[in-house]
Amino acid sequence: MAENSTGRGEPSRTLALLWGEPTETPKRKGPPRSVTVDQVVGAALGLADEHGLAAITMRAVAERVGVSAMSVYTYVPGKPELLDLMVDACYAGMTRTPWGRRGWRSRLAAIADTNRELLVAHPWLTEVAALSRPPLGPGVMAKYEHELAAFDNTGLSDVDIDAALTYLLGFVQAHCRSAHDAARATTDTAMSDAEWWAANQAVLARAFDAESYPRAVRIGSAAGGAQGSAWAADRAWEFGLARTLDGLAALIGEQ
CATH class of the missing domain: 1.10.357.10 (Tetracycline Repressor, domain 2)
Known part of the structure; x- marks a missing residue:
């Protein structure tokens, strides 16, 4: 399967993110999160629309949303799951009359x-x-x-x-x-x-x-x-x- 395609992430984690359900990741310590998963996805969508898929790296997304490169992984496990979230967000925004x-x-x-x-x-x-x-x-x-x-x-x-x-x-x-x-x-x-x-x-x-x-x-x-x-x-x-x-x-x- 192509590197940039849907369905490449770990299914249970991806589905949990898509539907806003809690994951099995242990409760993180430290200060509360400063951004949301939706903001991370929105930043990735902006990069893809402006510069194409090659611009989508976890580091670039982290920089755009204003968090550290490592902390972005506490929101989304990796690029495969992020691509799924991006596609679903595009479909969710379609007009349905x-x-x-x-x-x-x-x-x-x-x-x-x-x-x-x-x-x-x-x-x-x-x-x-x-x-x-x-x-x-x-x-x-x-x-x-x-x-x-x-x-x-x-x-x-x-x-x-x-x-x-x-x-x-x-x-x-x-x-x-x-x-x-x-x-x-x-x-x-x-x-x-x-x-x-x-x-x-x-x-x-x-x-x-x-x-x-x-x-x-x-x-x-x-x-x-x-x-x-x-x-x-x-x-x-x-x-x-x-x-x-x-x-x-x-x-x-x-x-």
């Missing part, structure tokens, strides 16, 4: 949109939020319950509902990873897509030989002209989400 009488396509599109918004706000989540081992805290459970409710009255079995939700969220995660990669490429090269293509015209003229690669030249040119680059995040999102929902319609039917 009752589904009402909306059709299933509208409900599932809303799930996709809110998860995309979350991953855009916290890009590092695509690297740590493992679908197979989510942190089973109150944020995760509230998110799961709300999103499952979007499948009410679709006629799907419980097993298919879970699979359909995983399928939908998998599309969202894959899209957001691609969008983040595209954004990083722009940042790393200090060039927009349009500038990159313009700077490589001489090479492209040789590579895009219409006689050798007729489809690549014709279709690539049409797509590039339509969306202004080889890949456009919003266009890819609209097309991919529609096709994902079309796939689920084969199970649910248009209602």
